[in-house]
Amino acid sequence: MATGTADGEHTVELSAGTLAYGDTGGDGPVLVLLHGLAQNGSVWRKVVDELRTDHRCLTPTLPEGGHRIPMRPEADLSPRAVAALAAEFMDRLDLRDVTLAEVDSGRAQQVAAFHGERIARLVLVACEAFENYPPGLPGKMITLAARVPGALHPAVRIMAARPLRRSTAGLGVLSKYPVPDEVVDGWMRPLLTDPAIRADLRRYLLGVRHGEMAEAAEELRRFDRPALVVWATEDRMMPAAHGRRLAELLPRGRLLEVADSRTLVPEDQPGLLAGVLRDFVATTG
Secondary structure (H helix, E strand, O other): OEEEOOOOEEEEEEOOEEEEEEEOOOOOOEEEEEOOOOOOHHHHHHHHHHHOOOOEEEEEOOOOOOOOOOOOOOOOOOHHHHHHHHHHHHHHOOOOOEEEEEEEOOHHHHHHHHOHHHEEEEEEEEEOEOOEOOOHHHHHHHHHHHHOOOOHHHHHHHHHOHHHOOOOOOHHHOOOOOOOHHHHHHHHHHHHHOHHHHHHHHHHHHOOOOOHHHHHHHHHOOOOOOEEEEEEOOOOOOOHHHHHHHHHHOOOEEEEEEOOOOOOHHHHOHHHHHHHHHHHHHHOO
16 A cells, blocks of 8 residues: 655555655656665655656665665565565556666666566666675675674764765765765664664665675576666776676667766766656657
8 A cells, every 4th residue: 555645755565564755746657766775765856856747756765774664674675675675666556667777776687687577668877786796895894884793883873974975985985076964864864863774774784695786687688678877987886897788788778978977876967867867768668
């Protein structure tokens, strides 16, 4: 069952618990936009503002640390299970001909590889892939912290510290231009204030399995629908070669390189990305 309010805030009951999501509504082409670790759907807010007039944009907040509602304690929250949860979300809302996009994380790759029935198009924006998993030094450090008893909360506090947000030790590695503090606060507040959310994130991180993104990539060789890989030329987390490899292995894939941006292209170049998405949907319909 899904519930919602007039301002676009919605929830839906899924097998793992209650999932919150944004939904612009409307009858236009459907886009489902997935975020990265310790983020929520607001990472796509600028892109959604550009597309909402003629597209239906849905931004589910997956249980990767930026969610506000804890999942059921017994739920499997490994990355592969979270990808299945994203597919369940599309099933429960009966979304059809979906353009599925991701940034930073690799969940859309896993959805397309193993649960791709509702996907008409795939967009991979500067995301973890192949052996870069968890991505970069920050991803490896937070995953290590989850394996050390008592270390995750201090690690989260360091991640959330405002003085680090513009440095390459913090969010500066992900975005070329500063993400507003109020947006980052919204991402990090659940982890800082709710032990149950930290427990969910820990289950996610403990479920990371070496080689699983390479397995998804192999399955994507059979994904026969249009696919677009968008990579930032100044990315410090996601190797440029991975964008090329993804575009080459997807049977109908192509690569677009974006200048003046790091990983979070929806933050650094939202107008350009919105235009790219609009054109991609229109020309592959």
